[in-house]
Amino acid sequence: MARAAINITGTGEKFDFVSLGGTEVTCYRQGVGVYCVTGTLGMVPFPPLDQGWGYGLHPSDNPAEVDIAFDDGLLTVTVTKEGKPYDLKVMITLHILVPDRPPQAELPAPEIDPVAAAQTQIAHLRAEADYAIAPLQDAVDIDEGTETELATLKAWKKYRVALNRVPEQEGYPLAIDWPAAP
Template sequence: CYRKDVGVYCVTGTQGMVPFPPLDQGWGYGLHPADSSAEVGLSFDDGLLTVTVTKGGEPYDLTVMITLHILVPDLPPQEELPPSAIDSVEAVQAQVAHLRAEADYAIAPLQDAVDIEEATEVELATLKAWKKYRVALSRVHEQEGYPLTIDWPAAP
């Protein structure tokens, strides 16, 4: 999206989420209450959606925002959909977050012992192992085969 001129905003795509529908089918918008008295016009040509905003017949820059809505076709029933890489990514990200929380919980008291200069050699070694594990978790997305195949790091 970009602002072309006073009251003229251009939308060049939907980041692949949905295709642009024809202008007379499925477009809508919502204005922030601060801009509710503005008038909005939509035009679509050659893959570019142009949003023109006026107030009192004059071009008007929105003070807050406009939310565009696109009507999309119904999805087929879930059982007809192939497994989605997005679902896999979400599942992996949730697992990483869970494991990261466990690592953070284990690291906190060990780091406290280091910070107050009361850590034993065993605590220092354990802290280092947990931090290595946490780094490995942060790099899971770099693995070949991600998100369908994950070589999970072993917790200390």
């Protein structure tokens, strides 16, 4: 068995559900102040209220009284106020037990298209090269590039040409000799 928490609104709708186990929990409003929950194994047993398990009313619904019964797979929550059936104005949070999740089969690793993976890597490395080349090319274009900038620009451009030639390598796309960035 695993723990779960469900928030039920005054109309009987499931507002939120958090589970460490099964997820097939439903709820509905049977009548004024009567809420039914299916798919549980009952409430988390008391104690420990100090650990937040049991139930909790939204502050707008306090000081309503709550009675909870579990019989034949049906969890029934009855809410009264001053002895009369009372529809929740906001919600109640129930801490319930649910079946453990079945063991998950290990999924096979997704098949990766080697051509697509290589092209993605080339595009990524090409974008890095373009980013490095742009300011160097600007400096050269306006005749303000230093000899170091010119040499660096040529190195990046050679690298970019080598990237463009990766698909021509023998063994591509399974065996790639990636060029080294400057």
